[in-house]
Amino acid sequence: VHSGLNATRVARVVRPARADDLAAIVEHARRDGLAVSVAGGRHAMGGQQFGAGTVSIDTTAMGRVLAFDRERGQVTVEAGIQWPALVDYLLKAQAGQPRTWGIAQKQTGADRLSIGGAVAANVHGRGLRLPPFVGDVEALTVVNAAGEVRRCNRTQNADLFRLVVGGYGLFGLVATVTLRLAPRRKLQRVVEVIDMDTLPERFERRIAEGFLFGDCQYATDAASGDFLRRGVFSCYRPLDDAAAMPDVQKELSLDDWNRLLHLSHADKRRAFERYAGYYLSTNGQRYWSDTHQLSVYVDGYHAPLGPGSEVITEVYTRRPDLPRFLDTVRTDFRAHDVNVIYGTVRLIERDAETYLPWARDRYACVIFNLHTEHSPEALARTGAHFRRLIDIALGHGGSYFLTYHRHATRAQVEAAYPQFADFLRLKRRRDPAERFQSEWYRHYRAMFA
Numbered sequence: 001v002h003s004g005l006n007a008t009r010v011a012r013v014v015r016p017a018r019a020d021d022l023a024a025i026v027e028h029a030r031r032d033g034l035a036v037s038v039a040g041g042r043h044a045m046g047g048q049q050f051g052a053g054t055v056s057i058d059t060t061a062m063g064r065v066l067a068f069d070r071e072r073g074q075v076t077v078e079a080g081i082q083w084p085a086l087v088d089y090l091l092k093a094q095a096g097q098p099r100t101w102g103i104a105q106k107q108t109g110a111d112r113l114s115i116g117g118a119v120a121a122n123v124h125g126r127g128l129r130l131p132p133f134v135g136d137v138e139a140l141t142v143v144n145a146a147g148e149v150r151r152c153n154r155t156q157n158a159d160l161f162r163l164v165v166g167g168y169g170l171f172g173l174v175a176t177v178t179l180r181l182a183p184r185r186k187l188q189r190v191v192e193v194i195d196m197d198t199l200p201e202r203f204e205r206r207i208a209e210g211f212l213f214g215d216c217q218y219a220t221d222a223a224s225g226d227f228l229r230r231g232v233f234s235c236y237r238p239l240d241d242a243a244a245m246p247d248v249q250k251e252l253s254l255d256d257w258n259r260l261l262h263l264s265h266a267d268k269r270r271a272f273e274r275y276a277g278y279y280l281s282t283n284g285q286r287y288w289s290d291t292h293q294l295s296v297y298v299d300g301y302h303a304p305l306g307p308g309s310e311v312i313t314e315v316y317t318r319r320p321d322l323p324r325f326l327d328t329v330r331t332d333f334r335a336h337d338v339n340v341i342y343g344t345v346r347l348i349e350r351d352a353e354t355y356l357p358w359a360r361d362r363y364a365c366v367i368f369n370l371h372t373e374h375s376p377e378a379l380a381r382t383g384a385h386f387r388r389l390i391d392i393a394l395g396h397g398g399s400y401f402l403t404y405h406r407h408a409t410r411a412q413v414e415a416a417y418p419q420f421a422d423f424l425r426l427k428r429r430r431d432p433a434e435r436f437q438s439e440w441y442r443h444y445r446a447m448f449a
Contacts, residue, residue, distance in 0.1 A: 003045045003309050003310065003311045003312075004374070005045065005309065005374065006044075006047050006049075006050055006439070008047075008050035008051065008052050008439060009052055009053070010037070010050065010051065010056040011034055011054060011055055011056075012055055013056045013057075013058055014056070014057055015057075015058045015060070015061050016057065016061065016062055017061050017062070018061075018062060018064065018078065019062055019078045019079065019141070019175035019176050020175075022057070022143040022173045022175050023143050023147045024147075025055065025057060026145070026146075026147040026173065026435065027147045028055075029055045029435065030147070030433070030435065032055075034053070034054060034055050035051055035053070035434060035435055035436065035437040036054055036055045036057060036173070036435055036436055036437070037049060037050055037054040037055070037056050037057065037169070037436070037437060037438050038059060038116070038120075038169050038173055038436075039056060039057070039058055039059070039117075040059045040079070040080055040082070040113065040114025040115075040116055040117040041060075041082060041110070041112045041113040041114050041117060043110055043112075043113055043117075044117065044121065044403060045312060045403075046402070046404055046405050046406055046440045047403075047406060047438055047439030047443070048121075048168045048169060048403045048438045048439075048440035048441070049117070049169070049438065050438060050439055051437045051438045051439055051441075051442070052439065054437055054438075057173065059078075059079055059080030059114055059116055060080050060082075060114070061080060062078040062079055062080030062081070062116075062175075063077075063080050063081040063082070063085055064077070064078045064081070065077050065078075065081070065086070065089050066176060067178075068089075068090075068093055070094075070101070073101045073180065073181040073182070073183070074138055074178055074179065074180055074181060075089075075090065075101075075178070075179050075181060076176055076177070076178040077115055077176065077177055077179070078175070078176055079114060079115055079116025079173075079174040079175055079177055080114050080115075080116060081115050082111065082112050082113060082114055082115070083103070083106050083112070083113060083115075083294070084111050084112065084294065086115065087103060087290055087294065090102060090103070090181070090290070091291075099183065099241075100183075100184045101182065101183065101184060102181060102182060102183075102184035102288065102289055102290030102291075103136075103179070103181065103182070103290050103293070104127070104130065104135075104136045104180065104181065104182040105124065105125035105126075105127050105130055105133065105136065105293065106118070106123070106125050106293050106294075107123045107124070108125055108126055108215075108293065108295055109295050110297040111294050111295055111297065112297070115177050115179070116174040116177065118133050119133065119137060119140065119164065119165055119174050119177055120164075120165075120167060120168050120169045120174065121166065121168065121403060122134055122166030122351070122354055122357075122358070124346070124348055124359070124365070125213075125293055125346075126213050126214060126215040126293075126346050127212065127213055127347075128203065128206060128207050128212060128213060128214050128347055129207060129212070129347075129349060130349060131348065131349040131350065131351050131352075131353075132166070132348065132351045132354075132357075132358070132359050133165070134165045134166065134351060134353045134354050135351075135353075136179055136180050137165055137177060137179065137180070138153060138178040138179065138180050139151060139153035139156075139177075139178040140152050140153070140161065140165075140174055140175075140177055140178070141174075141175045141176045142160060142164055142171070142172035142173065142174055142175060143172055143173040143175055144160075144171075144172045144430070144431075145172070145430065145431040145432075145433060145435040145436060149175065150172070152164065154353075160172070160430075162353060162354050162355045163355050163426065163430070165353070166351075166354040166355070166356050166357065166358070167354075168403055168438070168440060168441070169436060169438060170427050170431070170436050170437075170438070170441055171426075171427065171430055171431065171436070172436065182289065182290075184288060184289055185212070185238045185288070185289040186238065186240075186241065186286060186287075186288065186289075187212065187213070187236040187237060187238055187239060187286065187287045187288070187289055187292060188236065188237050188239055188285070188286050188287075189234055189235075189236055189282055189283065189284065189285050189286075189292075190211075190234070190235050190236070190237060190283060191232065191233070191234045191280050191282065191283040192232075192233045193230060193232055193233070193276050193280065194216070194230070194231055194233045195229060195230065196216070196228060196230065196231050196322075196326055196345075197229070197323040199231065199233065199322060199323070199345060199364075200319050200320055200322050200364070202233060203319070203347055203364075206235045206237075209237065210237060210238065211235045211236060211237045211238075212236055212237070212238060212289065213235065213236040213292070214233070214234060214235030214236060215233075215234065215345060215346045216231040216233045216234070216344060216346075217231055217234075217275065217342070217343070218230070218326075218343050218344070219231065219268075219269075220264070220268045220271070220272065220340045220341060220342065220343060221268035221269045221272065222330075222333055222334050222337075222340070223269075224268075224269055226269075226272070227330055227333075227334075228326045228329060228330045229326075229330075230272070231345070232275060232276045232279045232280075236287065236289075238289075239286065243286065244286075245286055245288075246285070246286060249285055249286075249287075250282050250285065251282075252278060252296070254296065256278075257296050257298055257301075258298060259274075260274060260275060261298065261301050261305070262305065264341050264342055265305050265341060307373060307374060308371060308372055308373040308374055308378070309374070310341050310342070310369040310371055310372070311369070311370055311372050311382055312368065312370075312404045312405075313367075313368050313370070313386050313389055313390075313401070313404050314365055314367045314368075314400065314401040314404060315365075315366055315368075315389050315390060315392070315393035315398060315399070315401075316358070316359070316361075316363035316364065316365055316366070316393055316398040316399045316400065316401075317363060317364050317366065317393055317396040317397065317398040318361065318363065318396060318397040318398060319347070319362060319363065321396040321397060321398075322345070322364045322366075324396065325364075325366070325393070325396045326366075328392050328395075328396075329389065332388055332392065336384075336385060336388070338370060338385050339370060339371040340368055340369065340370055340371075341369045341371050342369040343366065343368045343369060344366075344367050345364055345365065345366050345367075346364075346365045346367075347362070347363070347364060347365065348362070348363050349362055350362055355419070355423060355426070356402075356417060356419065356420070356423050358399060358400075358401050358402060358417075360399060361397070361398075363398060363399070366393075368389065370382055370386075383405070384407075386405055386408070387407055387408065387409060390408055390412045390416070391412070394412065394416065399416040399417075400412075400416055402416075402417065403440055406443045410447050410448065420444075420448070421448055424444065424445065424448055427441075
């Protein structure tokens with residue numbers, strides 16, 4: 001949806017009505033000698049949700065809530081349910097209750113993303129002290145390559161659990177997910193426009209003060225002295241349970257978002273000024289810990305702006321190294337005329353649970369949305385930009401997120417993910433017929449052949 005760069009001709013599309021249908025789909029694909037790919041919200045950009053010639057499973061009809069344990073704060077859902085439906089269910093199911101549960105974290109920037117996809121990519125949000133999404137997953141049911149349904153968690157089929165979470169759909173179809181919820185909290189937004197050199201210390205100060213969420217959007221105008229130097233730093237602190245909550249909040253309308261999207265391409269200085277002005281005007285506003293994570297995504301926003309789209313990469317650096325990392329990126333982007341449209345900095349805690357963790361340390365996460373035209377020459381330039389960013393991140397003790405694109409070299413993959421070759425071997429061992437495939441998998445299978 002976002003990049004518009006993954007057009008793929010599949011053998012057929014199937015839309016299971018419920019999780020129980022998945023095993024039969026795998027069996028039919030086996031009899032037909034076809035591989036299987038799986039997609040939910042279709043926002044992934046690296047090709048992991050599609051495979052040419054595969055049976056493409058569209059999970060969007062698998063949207064039921066199967067169980068809600070109010071005592072333990074856990075909810076079991078079918079993997080195709082998307083964030084708005086889950087949040088809405090939890091709000092309605094607990095209406096009038098004095099203490100309620102909500103989601104702990106989700107991706108920001110878009111909402112129509114499936115929970116199964118969040119498991120497969122091991123996503124993260126803007127929590128200040130949270131590991132990736134694996135920390136919110138209590139248990140899964142997975143359909144393996146033989147069409148068998150397996151329940152897995154940290155004690156039962158634990159090896160499968162470690163491979164499926166963050167396994168990009170290669171080790172089985174996620175049928176159901178049991179999520180650990182978090183107590184729903186009242187929060188207050190605190191906004192500053194800051195010098196990015198001070199961001200590591202400011203993050204640590206907010207954590208020490210008990211803030212729960214936060215991120216920083218940086219200035220993107222390469223012609224300005226503010227480029228990657230000034231940022232809108234917004235954090236959220238918990239309030240007392242008795243704090244009054246407003247009926248009406250100041251928020252951006254759809255027209256406001258469209259104007260900002262236009263300015264982010266046409267006049268980046270004004271875009272940052274307007275964005276900063278809006279956020280400063282909301283300083284002190286109050287939100288709920290779950291619903292404040294919901295976002296506005298304007299479908300097809302790029303069509304009025306001209307051909308092309310934005311492509312994303314996310315790279316990681318040691319937190320104290322963030323200012324030096326940004327200095328290096330600033331010099332590189334100016335030298336190579338990189339057109340960055342939007343970006344943000346967040347934090348992540350170390351992932352010690354999945355087989356292929358992208359969060360190998362307590363990183364600062366830096367997201368770059370780069371504009372690219374859809375010509376071979378422009379895409380090649382974008383690939384070169386991404387490879388340089390990966391090298392810069394690796395040089396600062398960091399890494400990068402695997403599946404936003406397929407531009408990394410083998411040496412970069414091995415430096416960031418030393419166990420990647422073993423990951424592919426485990427894939428072949430558990431799925432010798434390679435029933436579960438994607439364009440992303442085929443790319444790296446060939447690279448590591």
